[in-house]
Amino acid sequence: MAVRDRWGGAGETGGGRWPMRGTAGALALALLATGSAVARAQDKAEFAARRERVLKTLGEEQAVLILRGNAEADIAAHQSWRQSSDFYYLAGHDEAGAALVLNPTGRRVRDALFVPAKNPDKERWDGPRVGPGPEGAEATGFGNVLPISELDDLFPALVEDKKKFYLGGEPTKPKGPHPPEMDLFRRLREHWALIGSPKTVEIAPVGAVIHPLRLVKSPAEIAIYRRAVDITGRGLLEAMRSLEPGQNEGEAEAVIEYAFRRFGAVRCGFDTIVGSGPNSCVLHYVKNTRTMQAGEVVVLDVGAEHGYYTGDVTRTVPVSGTFSPAQREIYEIVYRAQEAAFAASRPGSTLSAVHGAARKVIEDAGFGKFFIHGTAHWIGLDVHDVGGHPFTKLAPGMIHSVEPGIYIPEGTKGVDPKYWGIGVRIEDDALVTEGGCENLSAAVPRTVEGIEALMRERGLGNLPCGEAPAKPAEPKGAGSPAGR
Ligand SMILES: [Mn+2]
Missing domain, CATH: 3.40.350.10 (Creatinase/prolidase N-terminal domain)
Incomplete structure (x- = not known):
């Protein structure tokens, strides 16, 4: 044998x-x-x-x-x-x-x-x-x-x-x-x-x-997948409406996951990431225990699972509702990188080419060393789905993420301190079509103006919810403990 x-x-x-x-x-x-x-x-x-x-x-x-x-x-x-x-x-x-x-x-x-x-x-x-x-x-x-x-x-x-x-x-x-x-x-x-x-x-x-x-989704799978992404987007919309300084990251997490359940998800496809301030630069931050402060950005990387398929969408938004000039500058570089990546996603292209397109924009802007992960992975039954590799030729029915990012931790040497603590990731889910790709999560605003307009609304997380329990006195200078 x-x-x-x-x-x-x-x-x-x-x-x-x-x-x-x-x-x-x-x-x-x-x-x-x-x-x-x-x-x-x-x-x-x-x-x-x-x-x-x-x-x-x-x-x-x-x-x-x-x-x-x-x-x-x-x-x-x-x-x-x-x-x-x-x-x-x-x-x-x-x-x-x-x-x-x-x-x-x-x-x-x-x-x-x-x-x-x-x-x-x-x-x-x-x-x-x-x-x-x-x-x-x-x-x-x-x-x-x-x-x-x-x-x-x-x-x-x-x-x-x-x-x-x-x-x-x-x-x-x-x-x-x-x-x-x-x-x-x-x-x-x-x-x-x-x-x-x-x-x-x-x-x-x-x-x-x-x-x-599994790599090429059938029409039935695509229909289920659209629903998973729709629910994922509803969670993000509600969180963005609800966000305000002084809330805990966990409150945003709860609003997102409530919306998931409310609109038909049975659970999350992966642990919800709500990373504010310094945590915006921590890619897998899932503790979600920090109090969010005005002047910071918060990364919301979330996925509702519906019918065994999971969405995977990220928005980075200002806690106060308005981006600072430095935050806006970084955000718009990532946004342009994402646009370039979408343009590179079409039949015959590859995830490697999609990544290259995003990478070029961020490198040309001088932030290449702060883009520390890939731009695209397959999505489906698993959030990092199977069946392909970076050089697989894209074909209609394939679904992949488009998620460039720039992360500049506090105290980074050689970088203007105005950029410290800014982590920005924008992620959408792209369905490869005959003529290019379709952004399945386009319903969630991702322009600066669109995000700021949405954040002027109020959401589920702003509703009254009983009497707050008496708070123990907080130690001085503990305004922003990073996790527990
Ligand atoms: Mn992803």
């Missing part, structure tokens, strides 16, 4: 470092507002069509795909449970402890979902679940829904006569705690040892067949 490792960097995104990182998020696919049987059927058909595409490839390669979804324990205790994105993409099934098998030569197990057996006692505590059998098949659109306990017994039949195996996780590069997929790989080796197989086979990660599909 010779196992050829085809791993490589499947799923790397735009290269370089990004100011956002993806975490958990969730919700079953978009029955949007309707929840009707029709919407459900369309969704099932979309997932089934994806599986058929994969089955076609598997048939050509004499391959089988075996993928386990996340178990309850696969998500950190402080995060809400979410299905793995690859599993969700093919299965549309967001319950823990399942597996799917795509086996082009199988009859009973061709397009099969494996789920835990029904347990009425557990369901009284945790809610109803899809079980094995015809009802499960009807609910999910799979050809067959079988008990997960049968997967092991079926294993020899599934791998028989196959030349290639697509497995989840990193079956040939085990490290850290073994994911469930490792059990499958071990099982495979045991099986071969048992039958003394001399065959040469290939092991590949499921991403090799799923990620190229």
Whole structure:
């Protein structure tokens, strides 16, 4: 048996470092507002069509795909449970402890979902679940829904006569705690040892067949994605209206996330960033505990997750509602960089070229060394989505961020102190179209004038909200503690 490792960097995104990182998020696919049987059927058909595409490839390669979804324990205790994105993409099934098998030569197990057996006692505590059998098949659109306990017994039949195996996780590069997929790989080796197989086979990660599909969004995905970005924008609009000096960063976070839930998101696609003053220069600042002061800018980098897809939009705004001349100067450089990046996003271009266009504007303005991350990453089921790399040719249906930034920390030597503590990032989500790209988050103002006009309005965060509890005396000079 010779196992050829085809791993490589499947799923790397735009290269370089990004100011956002993806975490958990969730919700079953978009029955949007309707929840009707029709919407459900369309969704099932979309997932089934994806599986058929994969089955076609598997048939050509004499391959089988075996993928386990996340178990309850696969998500950190402080995060809400979410299905793995690859599993969700093919299965549309967001319950823990399942597996799917795509086996082009199988009859009973061709397009099969494996789920835990029904347990009425557990369901009284945790809610109803899809079980094995015809009802499960009807609910999910799979050809067959079988008990997960049968997967092991079926294993020899599934791998028989196959030349290639697509497995989840990193079956040939085990490290850290073994994911469930490792059990499958071990099982495979045991099986071969048992039958003394001399065959040469290939092991590949499921991403090799799923990620190229995930890179180009279908019309149904784009419709869901527009909704995710729309909700994301509503959170930003409400926060910008509400902002005023003396508020805590956490209040802005709460307004944003309230709007997310109010308009249909089930959670955030990643931890909300509200970085004011010095925190505007900290790319992954997520404590959100500082009191915001007049004269500062605040970076709001947020994403609502809807139907498993996450928006990723950033606005940088003046806490007082009006940019200072130095803030405005930096802001407008970043704005022009973003415009140049949008212009570079079109079919045949690359994320590398998009980044180059933004970078040139910022370098020409003399702030190149303060632009410390990439301009664009793929977005979709994951905030840093999979399937492409910086030199992938852009094509209609791809979605990527456009997010140049300039960050000048307090006390930076060789820089006029008027610029100290100014961090500016502007981020929008671009859908590549036939003729260029469409800014999906254009509803959120990003010009200086548009932002200042919006901030003259009042929002949810300015409403009365009961009696404030008596404040303990603040120590002198502690007006702006940076976090806790
Ligand atoms: Mn981003």
